[in-house]
Amino acid sequence: MSGDWRDAWSAALDELEMDVATVEAMLADERRHAETPPADLWKPPTELGALPLELKPRADEILTRQLKAAEEIARRMTATRQQMTMTTRIETGEAVKRPVYVDRAM
Template identity: 85%
Template sequence: MDWNGAWIDALDELELDVARVEAMLADEHRHAETPPADLWRPPTELGALPLELKPRADEILTRQLKVAEEIARRLTSNRRQTAMTARIETGEAIKRPVYVDRAM
């Protein structure tokens, strides 16, 4: 088994997965309803990462973390927008008296 080649293939697959998510985030409407279904699974029995591939693996990890942060930011934004919309539609956010007692 070509140990270095196996790691290169694994990193290629992982990098492709990150690129797909980056593309989805860049074009919100393209994959809004149908996100990519192929989940990346780490290969088994590869052994330690070859030192010459560490910079590439670190770069992919950095991109993954950036994508995860962007997804979390967008989810938070969507929750806020949904909560605001719900309050507007129901009037729940503004607690006002239903009537004014003018007898006083």
């Protein structure tokens, strides 16, 4: 039974790690991100019990990668929002608040 428990946890971590790898790949390639449909949300397995101690380093590494990917997503969302704000100002003329003169002497 101990082997089944460890195997179930290992399979759950495999699935979670594949999700993180997909997000990391999308962050690395903008075109792929635009062409990739949204992934299914990972759902934690039920009735597994506590994580086996020998899998803790792997789980910690996956968590670190998830947090790093989440930070990058947040950074890109902020940059996109700032870019959209600037684009809106340029399109409406709000970015330039100075008079425009036409030289009619020519």
